[in-house]
Amino acid sequence: MIDALRARHRWMTAAMGLAAGGGLVAALAARPAPVTMSALPDALLTAPSTAPARLSGGDLWDGAEIDTTVYPDQIALTVREPLRAPAPLLYWAPVRPAVGDGGVPAGARLLGTVGDGPAQRFALSSDQGALLIFSLGRSKVVATLSLEAP
Amino acid sequence: MSVGYSAVQWSRQKKVYDAVLWGGIVVYLGLFVGVGAATFPDVTIETLLIRGLGTAALLLLHIILCIGPLARLDRRALPLLYNRRHLGVSMFLLAAGHGLFSLVQFHALGDTNPLVSLLVSNTRLDAVSQLPFQPLGAAALGILFLMAATSHDFWLRQLSAPTWKALHMLVYVAYALLILHVALGTLQAETSPLLAGMLGLGVAAVVGLHGVAGLRERAADQPLAASPAADGFVDVCAVDDIPEKRARSVHLSGERVAVYRYDGKVSAVSGVCRHQNGPLAEGRVIDGCITCPWHGYQYRPETGASPPPFTETVPTFRVRVSAGRVWLHPVPLPPGTHVEPARAEEGA
Numbered sequence: 001m002i003d004a005l006r007a008r009h010r011w012m013t014a015a016m017g018l019a020a021g022g023g024l025v026a027a028l029a030a031r032p033a034p035v036t037m038s039a040l041p042d043a044l045l046t047a048p049s050t051a052p053a054r055l056s057g058g059d060l061w062d063g064a065e066i067d068t069t070v071y072p073d074q075i076a077l078t079v080r081e082p083l084r085a086p087a088p089l090l091y092w093a094p095v096r097p098a099v100g101d102g103g104v105p106a107g108a109r110l111l112g113t114v115g116d117g118p119a120q121r122f123a124l125s126s127d128q129g130a131l132l133i134f135s136l137g138r139s140k141v142v143a144t145l146s147l148e149a150p
Numbered sequence: 151m152s153v154g155y156s157a158v159q160w161s162r163q164k165k166v167y168d169a170v171l172w173g174g175i176v177v178y179l180g181l182f183v184g185v186g187a188a189t190f191p192d193v194t195i196e197t198l199l200i201r202g203l204g205t206a207a208l209l210l211l212h213i214i215l216c217i218g219p220l221a222r223l224d225r226r227a228l229p230l231l232y233n234r235r236h237l238g239v240s241m242f243l244l245a246a247g248h249g250l251f252s253l254v255q256f257h258a259l260g261d262t263n264p265l266v267s268l269l270v271s272n273t274r275l276d277a278v279s280q281l282p283f284q285p286l287g288a289a290a291l292g293i294l295f296l297m298a299a300t301s302h303d304f305w306l307r308q309l310s311a312p313t314w315k316a317l318h319m320l321v322y323v324a325y326a327l328l329i330l331h332v333a334l335g336t337l338q339a340e341t342s343p344l345l346a347g348m349l350g351l352g353v354a355a356v357v358g359l360h361g362v363a364g365l366r367e368r369a370a371d372q373p374l375a376a377s378p379a380a381d382g383f384v385d386v387c388a389v390d391d392i393p394e395k396r397a398r399s400v401h402l403s404g405e406r407v408a409v410y411r412y413d414g415k416v417s418a419v420s421g422v423c424r425h426q427n428g429p430l431a432e433g434r435v436i437d438g439c440i441t442c443p444w445h446g447y448q449y450r451p452e453t454g455a456s457p458p459p460f461t462e463t464v465p466t467f468r469v470r471v472s473a474g475r476v477w478l479h480p481v482p483l484p485p486g487t488h489v490e491p492a493r494a495e496e497g498a
Contacts (some may be wrong), residue, residue: 002289005315006367006371008319010368013361014364016325016326016356016357016360017356017360019330019358020357023329023330024330024333024353026278027279027330028346031338032338052461082192084190084192138192
């Protein structure tokens, strides 16, 4: 009987190898491409501003490293380091909140979603106040920028 | 059974084995959670624990599955085999912790029973990358529970070694389910090749070692080509082929037979230990008893019976030595039957 058990052991290990190895290869082959937020169609993108820039630099934000150019009517962002904050949303606000605040200030307006990748442009209706990035996943302000001229 | 047997064998070796095992587990989990929290400050402690427990269990399962074939290929791995059940139960506890935390984190906050939610929350079968992976892990955990719950000599005795071994062979099903659980789960969202590469190496190691050991075992199980003599005895080997106080394994009547040479004598018993069907032909004669290399169960070579007060017995075989050759009768005698040993120099 033990001989039959040994034969069954050999068959089971062979089947295990096929199932585990084949399953792993099939699952890796079927893995979807990583989803990014930078693939907006051109039609949905804000056209580049023709006005001269008011502010420009990579260190304008408190709490994030984002190459930023502020025009009178729009803002262009290129995220250099991933924000590491789930669901980051860009708001304009009449007053500048502090990083870590648990909500957006009264009167804030949503401008869009901040993604990784090439420059994103958002329309601005005011050149006063501040911009902030609010993480919906963490429910707190993760970065702020003052629109006031330095 | 060994002459040194006691009901609860918490020997020093077992205590050291368990201390090293759990020390290693605690260090691994501490490092995983500590480094994880420092590198990814946004990840919650619950998530780090889920991942830490899961990876620790998977790593331990790979080690467990490699020990068996390693011990067949290299005797130096045998000490790891002695308390492999401790590894198995520890691995189940880690996997159960992973499953419990996952159930709470992902299924306990809704209005559906968490176990029902686990089974019905994803019913997509239209794409490989969307297949439900959590039920695969739950099924594997069920198998590991059965194995951990019966990992005691009480159950080995109740079920008999062949049934117990057949039950514990389900570990291979559990392993395949767990590889699919990881491949269809976390690997689908993982962009780094590190985890996929490590898992691929692990699968290759487990499958490769079992393949090599299996081929070697299969070659050893080829029946003898020699024809029996008129009295039914079969020429199995030369006396000089057997090292002193050790055995040669021969395949006779569909089973392995251990032919031992010791103190100028030759005896033959079944090559299958009554405890866990360990390979008696790979043991040694210690204190006048054949000693199984797996867990130290002992049998007298002339009778195949364990020394008193133990009662285990294995079949014996009639043996004779003629002109330096060992001859066996292929029909096994009832377990525990006394057979007069042949003198090693008989007819030489």
